[in-house]
Amino acid sequence: MSSSNHGLARKLGGWQLWGIAVGLVISGEYFGWSYGWAQAGTLGFLLSSIFVAIMYTAFIFSFTELTTAIPHAGGPFAYARRAFGPVGGFIAGFATLCEFVFAPPAIALAIGAYLNVQFPELSAKWIACGAYIVFMALNIVGVSVAAAFELVVTLLAIFELLLFMGVVSPGFSWDNFTHHGWAGSDSFSLSAVGGMFAAIPFAIWFFLAIEGAAMAAEEAKDPSRTIPRAYVAGILTLVALAMGVMIMAGGAGDWSKLANINDPLPQAMKLIVGSNSGWLHMLVWLGLLGLIASFHGIIMGYSRQIFALARAGYLPPMLAVIHPRFKTPHRAIIVGGMIGIAAIFSDDLIQIAGQPLTANIVTLSVFGAIVMYIVSMLALFQLRRSEPALARPFSAPAYPLLPGLALACAVICLIAMIWYNQLLALIFAGSLAVAYAYYLLTHRQRAAAASDVLLEGNDAARLKPAVARSK
Template structure:
C-alpha cells in the first residue's frame, strides 16, 4: 500500500480550529456520564482515576497523531492496523472504532432526552432521545453539517456555560460535603471507575483525522491539542470537584443530568438560572452528538468501501453526496441501543471499544516504526518510545478493569467481534489485499 498523497488536501487549519474540533467532540462528557464514577470510587477516588486517564490521553493523542499524519486514510485506526498487522488487525481496530462511536451516539442522545425532560417533565426521556436521533440522521443524510464558524461558536458557548455553572455553585461548595460518605473510595473502585473517567475525553482522538489539513503541523498540532487538553482537564476537575461539594454527592451519582440538578439544589428548580443552564446545555450536547454521529457514519462508509462491511454501506447519495446508507445504519443501531441498555452500561460498552482501539493503535505505531522506518512522518510522537508505551500500558489496565467489572457487557463485545472474525476468515478476506490508495476519500466525495 503506497503512502497517500497528502497534498490533495489544503492546509488551512490553525490551533484555534483544532481546539474547537477537539473540545466540541468531547464537551458532552463534562455534562453527564462522569458522575457514575462516583458510585464506584467516591469523589476522591474518582479524582485519582481521572488523573491517571488524563495521562493516558496526553500520551495517546500525541502518539496517535503520528499515525494520522503518516497515513491520512478515511478509516483511521483500522487503516493503521491493516498496514502494521494485516487484514485481521485492521478488522479488530475497525470493529472497536465502530463500537466506540456508534455506541457513544445513543449515550449522548439519552442525555439530551434527560435534559429535555428536566426542562419539561411531561416529555419522556427515551422518546425525546429517539427524536434527536431521527432529526440528526435526516440532517446528515441531506448534507447539512456545521460550518467551522458554527462549530467554534457552539464550543465557546458550551465552555462558557460550564464556567457559568462553576461560578454559580462555587459559593455553596464545602470541603466537608466533598469528603463525606466516601465509603466507595477503594482501589478496586478506582479501577471500576475507569470507563467514566475515559468518558470525559472520549472521541478527542477524532480530531487527529484532520492532521493533513493543518498549517505547519509540527508546530500547530501540539498547540491545538495542548490547549484542548488543558481546557478539558480544567473543566473536568472544576465541574467534578465543585459539584461534589454542594450537597451529598450520592444524590447526583446516578443521573443523566447532574449539572442542572446541582444548580437546582443551589438555586431552586424554578430559578431562571436553572432553566437557562439546562436550555443552553442542550447545545453542548448537540455539538458532541452531531460530531459522533458524523464520525460513526464515515467510519461505516470507509470500512464498507474497504471491503470490511457490505458494499451497499459505501454508496454515496448522488444528490446530497452523503453516505446515506451508512448514516441510516448508524441511526438504526443508535435507536435500538436506546431501548436495550442504561446510560452507564452504554458508556461502558463505548469505552470498551475505545480502549481496544487505543491498544491496537499503539501496537501498530511500534510495529510501523520497525517495519517502515522510511515512512514519511510529518509529525512524530514526542518522547518516543515513552509516550506510546505509557498510553499502551494504561489502556491495557483500563481494558482489564472493564472486563473484570463488566463481564456481561465485555462478553457481548468479544462474542460479536469473534463472529466478525470468523465470517471474515470463512470468506477468505484475511488472505487478500483489501486496502490501497483507491480507498482514500478524495476531495468532494463527501459533504
C-alpha cells in the same frame, strides 16, 4: 480515493478540527461521569480521573503522529491495517465501531433527560429518537455546515461549563466533596482501591472519542499542521474542564444524590440556587449544547468509520457510497443511526447486571475505545520499526516513553474493566467473534475493493495487479 463516489472533500481548517475534537467529548463533562462516584466516591474517582487524564494526554501526543502520517477517514483502522495487515485492521475497526456506535445512544438519552427537566410530559426516548433524525440530516447536508455548527455549539458548551462553575462556586465546600469520599467511607481502604478501578470506565467517559477527529483527517485542508494544533489544544481544554466540573459539582452539596443520574449538573446547581432559579433553567437549555456538540460530532465520527471500512471491503460496499450532491457518506450516517435508535428503545428489554442502560452503553463504548487505544499504540511502535522512512510531520515526543506510558495505562484500564464488568466483557468478546466470522466469510469483498496506498503502504504496488485480476 479520489473518485467522485469514494472521495471526501477537504474543507476543514484548524479551528473546525479543534471544535470537532473538543465537541466530540464535551458531553462527557455534562453526564455519565457521575456514575463513577457511585463506584469510588469523590476522592477515589478523582484519583481515577487523574490517572485516566495522564493516559489520554500521553495517548493524544502519540496518536497525533499516526494521524498526521496517515490522514485517512478510517483513523485507527487505517493505522492498524498498515502496521499489522488485514486482521489488525479488522480488530481496530471493530473496536472503533463499538466506541462510536454505542456512545451516541447514551448521549441521546441524556439529551432526553435534560429536556425532560423542562417538559416532564415528553418521553426521553422519543426526544432521543428525534435528536438522531435531526442531526443525521445535518451531517448529510455537508461537512462544512456540520463542522461550522459543531464549532459554534462547542464554544457555547464551554461557556456554559464555565458559567456552571461560577454559579456554584459561592456554595462550594471542600467538606462536601470529601465527605464519604472513599467509596462511601471517610477513610482510605482496600475497598476504595477496588472502587477506583471499577470507576475507570466513567473517568474515561470524560475524554472518550477525542481521537475521532482523526476520522476527519481526510477532510482537513492541511492535516500535517492543523491536526497537531487541534489535538494538543483539545486535550488541554478537556482536562481543565473535566477536573473543574467534577470538583465544583462534588462540593455543591450531598454528592451521593448526583450519582447514577443522567443530569448531574442541573441537580448540582439546584442544591445551590434552588429549583426555580433562572440560572438552573439557563443551564438546562445551554447544557443541551454540550450534549448536542458530542452527539453531532460522534455521528460524523461513526459515519466516517463505517464509510472507510466499507470502502476497504470490511463492510458491505453499499455503505461506501458518497452523496452525489453533498459529498457525505449518507448511507453510513443512516445505518449507524438506525442501530442507535434500536439501542434506545431496547432500554426496557435489556437489563445487564442491574445497571441502567446508559451505564452499560457507556461501558461497552469504553471497551471498544480501550482496545482501539492499545492497538493504535502497538501500531505506532510497529510502523516505527517497519517503515522508518514514513513521513511523520509530527513525531511523538519522548519516544518511546510517552507511547509506552499510554500503552501501559490502557492495558491497566482494560484489565480493570474486564475484572469489574465480566458479563459486559463477554458480550464485547462475543460481538467480536461474530464480527470475525463475518470477516472470514467476506474475503472476496475485500479482494474486490480498490487499492488504497494509505492502508497498504509499501505493499500497495504489489497488491494492485492482484486486485485487477480479482475484478
